[in-house]
Amino acid sequence: MSKLKTVSFLAVGLLLSAAATLAQAAPNAALNAKFGVCFSCHGVDGHAILPTYPNLAGQNKDYLVQTLREFRDGTRPNAIMGAMAKPLSNSDIDQIAMYFADIKPGSK
Numbered sequence: 001m002s003k004l005k006t007v008s009f010l011a012v013g014l015l016l017s018a019a020a021t022l023a024q025a026a027p028n029a030a031l032n033a034k035f036g037v038c039f040s041c042h043g044v045d046g047h048a049i050l051p052t053y054p055n056l057a058g059q060n061k062d063y064l065v066q067t068l069r070e071f072r073d074g075t076r077p078n079a080i081m082g083a084m085a086k087p088l089s090n091s092d093i094d095q096i097a098m099y100f101a102d103i104k105p106g107s108k
Helices: 001-043 061-073 079-085 088-100
Strands: none
Touching: 001 061, 001 088, 061 079
């Protein structure tokens, strides 16, 4: 095999590898862009940064959905969480609830 073919195969391999890595990172970057405000208090790993904030790792998804919808709709009044949840759609709430529910509680 010529040097040019070898270099071409290596370049294609590197490009495919980089594309696969970017494809895996994209959902995390998108999630962080959309829900970074949640992570700033409750942690990316679902473990709160302060003891006064609840840990969300491993919480029941349905409970998280219900609670976030109540904060958003004002039926569970909380000045901080009401403001945070207000712009969330049902799909957003489902997505963030699933994210935190899928984390093992002791995985910090």
